[in-house]
Amino acid sequence: MRLGVLGGGQLARMMALAARPLGIDVTVIDPNVEAPARHVASHIVASLDDREALHQLAEQCDVVTIELEAVPPESLEHLQRLRPVYPSGEFVAMTQDRLSEKLGLRALNIATAPINDEVELPAIVKTRRGGYDGRGQRRVSTDAERDRALDELPDPIVEAIVDFRRELSIVAAADRHGRIACWPVATNTHRNGVLFTSQPHGDDPCQQQAEAIATALIRRYGVIGVCCVELFDTEHGLVANEVAPRVHNSGHWTIEGSTTSQFEQHVRAVCGLPLGLSDLRQPTAMINVIGQEPSLEHLLSIDGVHVHRYEKAPRAERKVGHVTITAATERQLVDRIRRTKAVIDS
């Protein structure tokens, strides 16, 4: 079996690392000659709208998937004529645009933040397309600020600021037969708008509602593979924030923390293989390494620390790796997280 991936970043890299033991070849398209997946996958150096490269990918692969939602819709459409592509263009398109995402969620009776005319200030003005990790958005407190942001940001949407107790996310997978497996929800924290930590909970009170949200999306859009919904936990229940039609940073803990990692699960699903167990094996947390890389030796001197470097050039606000921490008890986990953060921040 040969799997093609649009994008060759860290998500494709971890997919390829999970695919190899199953004997599955991965080929990626990425314009960056230093794409993180380059060491473990065949790498077609080309942009994602390069027709010749797409043909080459189709020739080298039996099935195609994505590692990012920012893929040209025409490329997905074109590939769909050549090979099975998961997820569908419809699902990807819904997640590429904050407005269609919100409307798509609401059509399934999933709560979202108020938008546009529904919003009271202060609020956040965001670009409908292309923003990520806190980029392409601006907080506005007055009508004048809002109007200026609406003028200056391309194709904007106004979103209410949701009063939440915590941010969490659910990562879920569906196979070709419609079977669905959800991992335990994880609580997320951010630094400067970038995901910093994710910690799963085996008995989270929001699990059932989060699974219902993921399941509704998967059924409506015929999802095959892994997807993620970022959620706000509010006093009125869960509010959906964003949908990712792919493996997600908040699911990286599954590599060591679950019987089946989100990467192996995705590969299995899109290749027509059965899903694996999506459990929580033991207390686990994930911490992103952002900007600069800490000492590998210091990180590895902490018991239960698993290091994942992406082999990317360091740059401010850039995710250059992550660390998963496993422990026998919650108490031990808290201690190891504290020591790991100290190394990352040193």
Next chain:
Amino acid sequence: MRLGVLGGGQLARMMALAARPLGIDVTVIDPNVEAPARHVASHIVASLDDREALHQLAEQCDVVTIELEAVPPESLEHLQRLRPVYPSGEFVAMTQDRLSEKLGLRALNIATAPINDEVELPAIVKTRRGGYDGRGQRRVSTDAERDRALDELPDPIVEAIVDFRRELSIVAAADRHGRIACWPVATNTHRNGVLFTSQPHGDDPCQQQAEAIATALIRRYGVIGVCCVELFDTEHGLVANEVAPRVHNSGHWTIEGSTTSQFEQHVRAVCGLPLGLSDLRQPTAMINVIGQEPSLEHLLSIDGVHVHRYEKAPRAERKVGHVTITAATERQLVDRIRRTKAVIDS
């Protein structure tokens, strides 16, 4: 950091898969163009005594290790002048020859099977060098049979048949500072002389004695990296059978069953990084896939099954992959082992 490996089989493949997340490059030398490590490591296609290839390896690497004991001693000696090589030539040489292995063990007061003149028939005549997986050995019951085997087998040794309750092994690692980490001992079963299953035990009554044996060897030979001692559990205590100066098939369960896999541990040790935890995370067992590959779909339909294909051409008696099985309870593990064996044997 760049790691060179003599040999590009499945052990080097799994080392490279463990090294990549740490940002460590692996280069292997292997004469087989289809060496299992080829997909995840740089591959120098050459025999292990090719001087030019050894020089190329040294140029591409900061440190060198092995994935098999059958390396030409001259190659190790030569490389040692160019780069740090772990383990030492002395330790490798000791394990290459069944006689020096036995004498080396005895010098440390570690019990071995009686050999040569000490032996009463029936016994086993083995070649001192190069035999593995039951090859190069013959069971003899009479003086005539023994004499014929001694004539026919090259450079033979006579070994007594040890009356054991079970076969087990201990896998251990040492870092450059002399710190040692041993995994729980595993009980091994064989099929036609080839390892078939390994199952670790968290509270094995032989753990302490096995660790003492591994520790004595590591201290005596200044081992850095992972090694393994195969043992017989007899009514007079443990008897050492074979020493492997490398990661070992009976330690494959550590990939999913321990916080640190033997492959990551070895890479960390030889690269001068600290050792990780060598615990047993949950009930785990390993089953080898020998000869022909079973249905991937059927294997993956069993919860807790982790498939490791080596991408080798199938051949009778050849290890073409292994499966690790994890479970929440011993009872669940037994059930999953039974179902996995049924798929492998079908």
